Amino acid sequence: MRVADSGAAPADVIVVLGAAVQPDGTPSAALLRRVHHGVALFHAGHGRALLLSGGAPRRPPAEAELMRELALAAGVPDACIVVEAQSRNTYENACFSAALMRARGWSRALLVSEGYHLPRARIAFRLVGAPVAGTSAAAAPPSRLQRLRLSLRELAACGGMLGRAALAAARRRTAA
Numbered sequence: 001m002r003v004a005d006s007g008a009a010p011a012d013v014i015v016v017l018g019a020a021v022q023p024d025g026t027p028s029a030a031l032l033r034r035v036h037h038g039v040a041l042f043h044a045g046h047g048r049a050l051l052l053s054g055g056a057p058r059r060p061p062a063e064a065e066l067m068r069e070l071a072l073a074a075g076v077p078d079a080c081i082v083v084e085a086q087s088r089n090t091y092e093n094a095c096f097s098a099a100l101m102r103a104r105g106w107s108r109a110l111l112v113s114e115g116y117h118l119p120r121a122r123i124a125f126r127l128v129g130a131p132v133a134g135t136s137a138a139a140a141p142p143s144r145l146q147r148l149r150l151s152l153r154e155l156a157a158c159g160g161m162l163g164r165a166a167l168a169a170a171r172r173r174t175a176a
Contacts, residue, residue, distance in 0.1 A: 012106035014047035018054015018063030037137035053084040094124035116150040
């Protein structure tokens with residue numbers, strides 16, 4: 001398990017970003033990888049709590065609720081789990097998670113997602129004032145073709161995320 005700056009003090013919280021839930025309500029392979037990685041980090045002492053972030057973009061159950069069930073089944077105490085089930089995308093993951101972190105006085109966070117997704121996710125968290133270290137839940141890099149497909153997807157998603165961030169900043173300026 002590779003964790004950036006593993007010699008540092010443990011994070012206040014390990015933020016695990018959601019991934020797809022199958023139509024029948026079961027977790028996707030990506031969701032399972034992320035939760036298992038976050039739980040392993042928690043058990044290894046890399047963080048004192050798990051913040052599970054992901055809503056129900058299409059239909060219930062919310063990603064975070066399913067993640068909570070998996071974390072509990074893996075031995076994470078309920079008192080160490082915080083669920084953020086409102087978000088519909090990575091930018092909202094960052095917004096809602098950062099608010100929960102601030103409310104609890106957490107400043108050091110370790111972010112769990114897939115390697116291809118981490119750069120955009122870290123940008124999203126920085127945009128909302130919550131810098132994070134990241135760690136990949138993927139065991140092996142995808143094939144070249146899959147890396148290309150994922151890179152193009154992330155590029156398009158980054159543009160959309162930056163647009164949402166710009167709109168949010170404009171609304172804050174207008175409201176002030």
